[in-house]
Amino acid sequence: MARAVTQKRKMINTALAWTIGLLIFFPILWTILTSFKTEATAIADPPVFLFFDWTLENYSVVQERSNYMQFLWNSIIIAGGSTILGVIIAVPAAWSMAFVPSRRTKDILLWMLSTKMLPAVGVLYPIYLLFIELGLLDTRVGLTVVLMLINLPIIVWMLYTYFREIPGEILEAARMDGAGLREEILYVLTPMAVPGIASTLLLNFILAWNEAFWTLNLTAAKAAPLTAFIASYSSPEGLFYAKLSAASTMAIAPILILGWFSQKQLVRGLTFGAVK
Amino acid sequence: MHLRTVLCTASALAFVAAAANAQTTITIATVNNGDMIRMQGLTDDFTSKHPDIAVEWVTLEENVLRQRVTQDIATGGGQFDVMTIGMYETPIWAKNGWLVPLDDLGEDYDAEDILPAMRAGLSHDGTLYAAPFYGESSMVMYRTDLMEAAGLEMPEAPTWEFIGEAARAMTDKDNEIYGICLRGKAGWGENMAFITTVANSFGARWFDEDWKPQLDTPAWKEAVTFYNDLLADAGPPGASTNGFNENLALFQQGKCGMWIDATVAASFVTNPNDSTVADKVGFALAPDTGKGKRANWLWAWALAVPAGSDATDEAKAFIEWATSKDYLALVAENEGWANVPPGSRTSLYENPEYQKVPFAAMTLQSINAADPSNPTVDPVPYVGIQYVAIPEWAGIGTSAGQEFSAMVAGQQSVDEALEKAQSLVAEEMEAAGY
Numbered sequence: 001m002a003r004a005v006t007q008k009r010k011m012i013n014t015a016l017a018w019t020i021g022l023l024i025f026f027p028i029l030w031t032i033l034t035s036f037k038t039e040a041t042a043i044a045d046p047p048v049f050l051f052f053d054w055t056l057e058n059y060s061v062v063q064e065r066s067n068y069m070q071f072l073w074n075s076i077i078i079a080g081g082s083t084i085l086g087v088i089i090a091v092p093a094a095w096s097m098a099f100v101p102s103r104r105t106k107d108i109l110l111w112m113l114s115t116k117m118l119p120a121v122g123v124l125y126p127i128y129l130l131f132i133e134l135g136l137l138d139t140r141v142g143l144t145v146v147l148m149l150i151n152l153p154i155i156v157w158m159l160y161t162y163f164r165e166i167p168g169e170i171l172e173a174a175r176m177d178g179a180g181l182r183e184e185i186l187y188v189l190t191p192m193a194v195p196g197i198a199s200t201l202l203l204n205f206i207l208a209w210n211e212a213f214w215t216l217n218l219t220a221a222k223a224a225p226l227t228a229f230i231a232s233y234s235s236p237e238g239l240f241y242a243k244l245s246a247a248s249t250m251a252i253a254p255i256l257i258l259g260w261f262s263q264k265q266l267v268r269g270l271t272f273g274a275v276k
Numbered sequence: 277m278h279l280r281t282v283l284c285t286a287s288a289l290a291f292v293a294a295a296a297n298a299q300t301t302i303t304i305a306t307v308n309n310g311d312m313i314r315m316q317g318l319t320d321d322f323t324s325k326h327p328d329i330a331v332e333w334v335t336l337e338e339n340v341l342r343q344r345v346t347q348d349i350a351t352g353g354g355q356f357d358v359m360t361i362g363m364y365e366t367p368i369w370a371k372n373g374w375l376v377p378l379d380d381l382g383e384d385y386d387a388e389d390i391l392p393a394m395r396a397g398l399s400h401d402g403t404l405y406a407a408p409f410y411g412e413s414s415m416v417m418y419r420t421d422l423m424e425a426a427g428l429e430m431p432e433a434p435t436w437e438f439i440g441e442a443a444r445a446m447t448d449k450d451n452e453i454y455g456i457c458l459r460g461k462a463g464w465g466e467n468m469a470f471i472t473t474v475a476n477s478f479g480a481r482w483f484d485e486d487w488k489p490q491l492d493t494p495a496w497k498e499a500v501t502f503y504n505d506l507l508a509d510a511g512p513p514g515a516s517t518n519g520f521n522e523n524l525a526l527f528q529q530g531k532c533g534m535w536i537d538a539t540v541a542a543s544f545v546t547n548p549n550d551s552t553v554a555d556k557v558g559f560a561l562a563p564d565t566g567k568g569k570r571a572n573w574l575w576a577w578a579l580a581v582p583a584g585s586d587a588t589d590e591a592k593a594f595i596e597w598a599t600s601k602d603y604l605a606l607v608a609e610n611e612g613w614a615n616v617p618p619g620s621r622t623s624l625y626e627n628p629e630y631q632k633v634p635f636a637a638m639t640l641q642s643i644n645a646a647d648p649s650n651p652t653v654d655p656v657p658y659v660g661i662q663y664v665a666i667p668e669w670a671g672i673g674t675s676a677g678q679e680f681s682a683m684v685a686g687q688q689s690v691d692e693a694l695e696k697a698q699s700l701v702a703e704e705m706e707a708a709g710y
Contacts, residue, residue, distance in 0.1 A: 039550055040549070043528070045529050132352065137355055138355060221303050221334050231335075232334075234337040235308040235309055236309065237310075
């Protein structure tokens with residue numbers, strides 16, 4: 001009897017999960033479908049779902065008009081660079097806060113997080129002026145550094161939580177065996193925290209990939225990533241929804257595929273502790 | 277012998293590299309409108325004429341472009357050499373010293389050929405600061421078949437009374453035919469552009485000669501009531517969120533009897549590839565109430581050089597090319613006369629080939645009927661028809677636009693919307709020191 005109830009509940013849960021999942025995915029699905037329509041079909045009322053003349057025309061127009069590979073390459077470098085740089089800085093920081101906390105550790109953690117509460121536009125002008133001074137406008141280096149700084153609090157917080165779950169005794173044992181600080185972090189802590197670090201990397205890569213405020217404001221022709229590529233297809237006077245959808249699909253495809261393949265890692269890292 | 281070959285090759289390569297370095301790159305910021313897309317496609321023609329100049333395009337969303345460009349000019353970032361700006365910004369930015377004067381374009385350029393209304397709107401103190409790439413006014417676009425079915429005939433210069441009557445007669449809500457589609461989406465360049473032209477034609481004005489806001493006058497009430505009632509009786513559902521693109525989609529789907537909007541829309545609604553009603557569209561001048569001003573605006577998408585550019589000469593060379601008579605001919609040759617950027621040059625409208633384009637004459641008449649320095653029935657201290665050319669306008673126009681949009685959505689009455697708009701405009705103007 002109990003088993004039957006569990007079975008029934010499981011079915012309900014599955015159905016509910018699928019419904020919510022599909023609801024969340026629907027806008028993306030609709031964008032992908034629209035990208036295969038003609039501009040006239042894209043605005044058709046009532047809207048057509050699957051039964052229309054599928055066309056690849058929008059993709060060929062977008063390919064012809066924009067240098068997609070340049071935008072893609074910029075996105076990969078900026079998102080990848082900022083994530084890796086962030087983790088390199090955050091691992092020692094999270095280690096010290098997790099294993100040798102001081103009286104102020106909690107305050108520092110909260111203070112770091114509080115920088116995320118400031119609306120980004122509030123510091124746009126100071127950063128813009130700084131970038132002019134340093135010659136960093138429209139450079140990948142500049143954007144990598146800014147995105148790293150923006151995501152750093154999240155990276156530190158995530159790693160801190162994972163590290164906290166690793167028993168200090170294991171590190172102590174390593175120390176007893178003569179491991180120095182470097183060995184302790186590199187050979188004991190990091191391998192144990194791999195799932196946590198992996199999900200931190202993935203999540204921050206996605207955040208950096210999707211970041212649109214700084215990437216739009218600090219770039220022009222050279223360092224513009226895929227967010228700028230999408231924005232360039234929005235039109236104040238003209239209906240180019242199908243082309244905009246094609247550009248959007250091309251921009252999200254790489255990250256969607258990456259997310260799909262790494263979903264196990266991502267979910268595990270987000271829902272479990274490091275050593276469970 | 278071998279060494280000599282190597283040395284020769286090396287010096288030849290060095291020479292080529294030096295020549296490549298001598299090339300100046302200009303960065304052009306623009307929006308994703310059809311005419312700009314065509315311009316990008318034709319860039320090779322420019323670079324073949326100017327092999328020493330390379331061109332980089334940055335296409336941005338309209339509001340992002342405006343913000344990026346303002347930010348870059350104000351801070352001297354120097355990211356752009358040519359920017360696409362509008363008629364609203366040009367005189368304000370020119371006054372701030374942010375733009376390079378364009379009074380010294382080449383002899384062949386023929387600046388006198390630019391339509392007088394455009395030249396006036398893009399100048400400051402008599403000097404041209406931005407060259408019109410394409411210009412537009414607004415006019416009535418209507419369905420000839422629905423008009424006929426309603427037993428009415430559209431005059432060339434209709435009154436608002438006729439438009440109201442025709443819109444209600446054409447409306448057939450059961451079949452999703454709405455007599456009139458108008459802008460309702462909040463924004464200084466969205467609903468406020470349209471509402472301001474309606475107000476102008478009803479004898480209203482934004483400010484009196486002492487910069488006192490006038491939204492509490494009977495003329496404003498009459499104009500806004502007319503607009504609100506018309507949309508309620510004959511407009512599509514959800515009109516409060518419709519802007520240019522939304523109404524264009526509705527009209528192309530055959531759901532609007534009339535649409536009063538930018539003249540540039542004429543080439544879209546008559547294009548059989550996109551529009552289901554391409555062969556059933558007529559044009560008329562924007563309406564009036566007999567008080568002497570028609571409800572048509574004037575706008576230009578223009579190209580300008582920011583003062584921080586380090587490639588001013590090259591940027592000017594590009595503008596000269598993109599806004600020249602030769603460019604118009606180039607587009608005509610490649611894409612046909614209907615796709616030539618409209619509203620910038622007198623000579624275009626004298627061209628017999630272009631005169632065959634169905635909306636050419638009405639576009640010119642509409643542009644000529646617009647006078648930005650004398651936009652209202654009563655005198656005003658400002659320039660601009662569907663906007664007020666002061667830096668505060670973008671803010672107050674958008675805030676007021678939100679009130680009127682809420683009114684169209686049925687969330688407040690005409691009186692409430694006007695009262696709120698009046699007080700927020702008064703407050704903002706006082707803070708700005710008027």
